[in-house]
Amino acid sequence: MDLENISKNIKLTTARRAILEVLVNSKKPLAYEDIKNNLSMDKATFYRNITKFEEEGIVSSFESNDKKRYFEVQKTKHSHFICNVCSKIECIHEKLDIDIKNHQIDNIIIKGICPNCL
Amino acid sequence: MDLENISKNIKLTTARRAILEVLVNSKKPLAYEDIKNNLSMDKATFYRNITKFEEEGIVSSFESNDKKRYFEVQKTKHSHFICNVCSKIECIHEKLDIDIKNHQIDNIIIKGICPNCL
């Protein structure tokens, strides 16, 4: 992703670039707690900017079992598997063939038990 | 569901029966806030018992966009659709054909936009 041309509606400040760089370089979705030590901004700034990113469609998020919100920059569309035992989040890149009449599907979250915990 | 024979590990107290009755009679998953006016117990009691029900596999839950946990007694296995616009939760009874190697799938949550909001 070209950070310089993310959106005309967003000024790419230092704080914002920092958030995006962490997310873009991560192979898995991250919660604020996972990132905060890599970021020097206040949490209010983080959350305000994440909200803006989501409004712009740059970042997507979902809630996990642990009540935290996990954020990511989706380079390629994929789904997520959340283990109910160890809470690990896995990205599922296989195409899932789900179609529900008249519904737009943005995101599929599958919960269950991962191979490790089985 | 036969409330009297739910689990040998759980004593069916008045509070517990009340929670289960509300959940069993509901056609959709409910959060504490949705139920609390129908229940006379303290919220601590509610949450402690819900936790116990989940441990026993009697109740299942998932987190929605609004950061609340939604609880249900699944009479028949099904999935859920959460609208990212209006936050409405829909039960999806069509069988979804998802299989991920070596993973046990318990629960599928699909997020997107519902017909109403489209």
Place this chain on the structure above:
DNA sequence: CTCTATGCAAAAACTTTGCAGGGAT
């Protein structure tokens, strides 16, 4: 100068925990 971004502290929202009293066996 104006508009947006930021930090700090406080608030908000939902859930959990500590503790003491009550009930059942």
Place this chain on the structure above:
DNA sequence: ATCCCTGCAAAGTTTTTGCATAGAG
């Protein structure tokens, strides 16, 4: 007497908001 259940109040956790300052154009 013991064990589990409950209510109340307090604490916990993640996210949001208010307000004043700082910074960009």
